[in-house]
Amino acid sequence: MNQATILQKLRLLGTALISDAKGGVDVLDFQIRSRADDGHIIAGSVETIHVLQKSLDPVRSVFEKCAKGTNKNVVLVIDASGLTGAVWGEIFTRFAKKSNIIGVVIDGGVRDLSEIRRLDFPVFARYVTPRVITGEWATTFAPGFELGTHVSVPIMCGGVLVRPGDFVVADLDGVVVLRPEEIAKVLEKAENIQTMEERILGV
Secondary structure, three states: OOHHHHHHHHHHHHHHHHHHHOOOOOEOOOOOEEOOOOOOOEEEEEEEEEOOOOOOHHHHHHHHHHHHOOOOOEEEEEEOOOOOOEEEOHHHHHHHHOOOEEEEEEEEEEOOHHHHHHOOOOEEEEEEOOOEOOOOOOOOOOOOOOHHHHEOOOEEEOOEEEOOOOEEEEEOOEEEEEOHHHHHHHHHHHHHHHHHHHHHHOO
């Protein structure tokens, strides 16, 4: 099954059926929810970012990588490590739309929602705040910090382990992560559940 088919199936099935097929596991914390448009439904391949300090450079570093990549359906998943403040806003949204990035899932904060909604970009985040994590656009890396160790690495987001190359589906109900090795089995089970529900409802 190619990626385009997988993503189409995920979007059509939605998070509820996928969650049922997975037995309710790998569902992100309920506080991470749609912040831009309740109608947004996204499914994509994961790129991860781990923000450990009060700097947004790990996020900035991803845009060029995604723009040069062949994957046209990237969903950024960001672990903000409990830092208070937004790690995403209008500027990053504009960069993302030029970089094969179709949405972002953040265990942390977002701001500039009015602009993001005008740009029609899907954002799923833990909270909204006008305050940015840095307080200013300055790099604050400690000596010995290596940028490469903070992107494309396994992270925890909403209580779920998320790895680069995993699949994610997100909609009004929430966010679910799927592993590549389980995708065919989960999709088959979700479709069977959908068929059963349609019979019950007489659709």
